[in-house]
């Protein structure tokens with residue numbers, strides 16, 4: 284069903300198979316048009332969060348004993364509905380988070396494909412059989428669900444990130460409580476609405492919305508929550524880590540990035556500029572894999588900067604639903620201020636301003652920011668701290684070794700890219716970049732859903748997300764010895 288862009292959702296929590304009002308209500312606002320409320324949503328407190336966790340704990344046995352076929356059918360049904368409604372869900376996403384409509388529809392489709400992928404994985408949750416050291420003894424290793432899992436999601440990929448947490452959790456037989464970000468409750472609700480039609484046992488899937496400090500923290504601390512998967516800021520990831528470690532719960536954290544894209548002198552410069560534009564500025568730069576550090580070898584530095592400046596000057600910033608717009612608004616006022624502060628600090632520290640970084644007026648009042656580019660030194664904050672907006676800097680490298688050293692000179696370690704026509708340089712970079720993912724002649728952002736996602740150092744903690752390796756987090760190994 285196609286909704287008019289002005290449609291306002293009124294969304295409730297989903298606890299123990301029922302739609303529940305909250306203790307208070309909140310609103311999500313369209314960042315392309317601040318006059319438009321996208322959703323009024325029910326906000327939970329600690330008590331309601333506790334009810335959701337208890338519902339999951341009660342449902343766990345029933346769901347964990349379902350057959351793989353039953354789980355696969357449910358996930359397949361969810362994936363099919365998301366795919367069939369990708370345009371409508373994309374429209375909601377674009378209105379609530381501010382991605383351009385084509386980006387948002389693609390994300391909705393991605394969420395559907397992820398459920399389909401894990402429908403297949405539900406059939407393949409396997410183990411191994413191994414010869415024992417002792418005669419007459421048989422050993423096997425099997426996977427069991429972790430138990431009750433809490434899934435805490437951010438706003439920047441409001442359909443895809445919940446999908447890549449919820450789908451493997453259900454495929455592996457867990458019961459769960461999902462908490463979306465306060466900025467995108469309607470996207471969280473839309474997923475819950477679709478999942479509610481999959482006839483899971485009541486309590487298997489629960490949605491609670493509300494403040495991270497209250498609801499998120501309550502989930503991380505709850506004694507009945509066996510595992511927490513969190514994506515968000517490093518500071519809140521640290522809070523979740525402390526709360527879960529204190530009671531020895533399993534934890535998986537995906538936090539920020541300051542991803543380098545290295546451009547060597549032998550690179551195809553047009554391709555390198557393309558990678559930089561896509562990686563740094565598309566999705567308004569609000570991706571943990573965004574290429575916010577462009578490290579360019581001296582011989583091509585000036586030519587690269589000139590071409591990049593020309594390209595970003597031609598990018599169209601505007602309302603997420605307007606055809607032809609390349610960059611939608613920043614997601615909210617707090618995030619916009621964070622971008623503006625980083626831009627101001629770059630100027631104060633002596634980074635050379637190349638282009639953009641100004642607030643823009645558009646026919647509707649929104650959080651519009653022109654794509655910003657600076658020439659920086661490695662010590663500048665703009666080259667070290669995650670901005671999470673359409674803001675990038677260029678660092679000059681003397682040679683390939685210097686470029687690699689600069690690429691690794693960061694507390695983060697999510698993704699690193701290189702543009703080069705040399706196989707030797709590409710392979711060396713792949714081996715020595717201290718990150719979880721590398722890209723050659725590709726933007727750092729833009730990943731496949733059937734392979735592991737995650738990083739090192741301050742970017743990630745715990746087992747990888749996505750693909751078949753997701754089972755490493757959402758299940759527990761049990762070793763069985765048997766003498767017949």
Ligand code: TXE
Pocket residue numbers: 435436437438439462463464465493494495496498499500501503514515516517519520522523537538539540570571618621669670671
């Ligand atoms: O993240 P938060 P925000 C980074 C990015 C951005 C910054 C702030 O740099 O500028 O984080 O974004 C919940 N216990 N990333 O404020 O607050 C919260 O309700 C448990 C990188 O949105 O960390 C939400 O559901 N949960 C990132 C989720 O955590 C808590 C994507 C993330 O929100 C909590 C988004 C607590 N104490 C932002 N406090 C990425 N890696 O992709 C909050 N939450």
